[in-house]
Amino acid sequence: MLKKSGAILLLATMMVLSACGSNKNNNQESSSAPPSESASTSPSASPSDSPSPSKDPVTIKLMMYTANGQEETLKGIVDAFQAANTDVKVDYEVVPYADYDTKLTTLLASGSEPDLFEVGYENFRTYAAKDLLLDLTPTIAADSSFKPEVYKKLAYDAFNYNGKQMGVTHSFSDVVLFYNKDLFDAKGMKYPDASWTWKEELEAAEKLTDAKNGIWGTYAPIQFYEFYKTIVQNGGGMFDANGKPTVNSPANVQALQWMIDKASKYKVSPALNDDTFNQPDADLNAFKEGKLAMARFGIWNFNGFKDTAFKWDIALEPGQTQKAHHFFADGLVASKNTKNADAAWKFMKFISSDPAAVNLRISAGWSVPAVADETIMDAYYKQTPPDSKKVVSEALDSLVLPPVGPKPEKWNELKSAVGDELDKAKLGRVSAQKALDAAQKKVEELLGS
Secondary structure, eight states, X not given: XXXXXXXXXXXXXXXXXXXXXXXXXXXXXXXXXXXXXXXXXXXXXXXXXXXXXXXXXXEEEEEESTTTTOHHHHHHHHHHHHHHOTTEEEXXXXXXXXXXXXXXXXXXXXXXXXXXXXXXXXXXXXXXXXXXXXXXXXXXXXXXXXXXXXXXXXXXXXXXXXXXXXXXXXXXXXXEEEEXXXXXXXXXXXXXXXXXXXXXXXXXXXXXXXXXXXXXXXXXXXXXXXXXXXXXXXXXXXXOTTSOBOTTOHHHHHHHHHHHXXXXXXXXXXXXXXXXXXXXXXXXXXXHTTOBSXXXXXXXXXXXXXXXXXXXXXXXXXBSSSOOEEOEEXXXXXXXXXXXXXXXXXXXXXXHHOHHHHHHHHHHTOOBOOBOOHHHHHHHHTSOSSSOTTHHHHGGGGEEOOOOOSOGGGHHHXXXXXXHHHHHHHTTSSOHXXXXXXXXXXXXXXXXX
């Protein structure tokens, strides 16, 4: 009997020790260590030991707007993620864009926001300034499997705030130069390429313009979004490194004058008071009708141009002193209040860069991931037209972030303040200099500079 009791006591002791070892392994699984490291057992364990009790998966809540109409694609991505990460469950909600900001603002105010949510760059800056987002820097640093090089660098850096990584770009769109190949071919001219500056654009536009037949060499709207990108192409900008407004800098005045002169001086663009081109989608329709040799359009117009009667392609925009391209980013961020930072980061990383997720997105036509690996992006590049699809990704090497300034909550007011003055210059009511002098004053007053 004494021997049997001793055996029972020894067995009980071994069970307690085994349970302690199981708890240690479960704690590792909830960290950001790679699965191969998390699944390791203690030295005393043997293959014949019974497996330790499994933990229930943690649940993270996700809210998105760009998945509206792409719910099946999102479901496929979530299913693929959960199959590879059995310790995490994703509870997602898709909210229409028109209702999204209102709902998110309400949830943030009540402290009941989801673990992960989608934001555009401008709102990201606002939420980060209000200290509502989780600093992912330590979580990312602990993830030995992560390499930032998987993303285009400037796209990844876009969601860094004051040196803290607070999200990642999961999709983007940009603006590039579209051109009518047939019009170039008819003149025996070379197509635009990455070496072009404003000078080459103007020279080509002058040869391609045929005013009698209503064909214009080049076109770009004169409005706020086009302005803040164009001034960077001339070495300018809306703010200096310290956040002080520089709206009326010499480089900016010169850039605005260039935008105006293409129509008023060189006559290679439609007249600025042409009511035809002041109508919605007038520029898009003109390109479809073969009336524009070159034009700056967003890549979201690819599908709309598929059935044109002529061949077309895209190129990087000509710059004056440097290249500069719009960057409209949708990112994923985590709430500062989340209790599941590791799980949130795992999903954020997966949906934005994992080949399985990227391939699903590309197949479904759900935006464009900002990944740098061209082998992953090859399926996207093969979707033509245009033939030069790689230009979409190449533009990320010279992207321009929306200039939200030191007070991102004033973004909409800033756009209106500058835009109103641009309209006056466009219609010839004031000079480019006076328009930007007035805009400078408005922005200074708006920001309290």
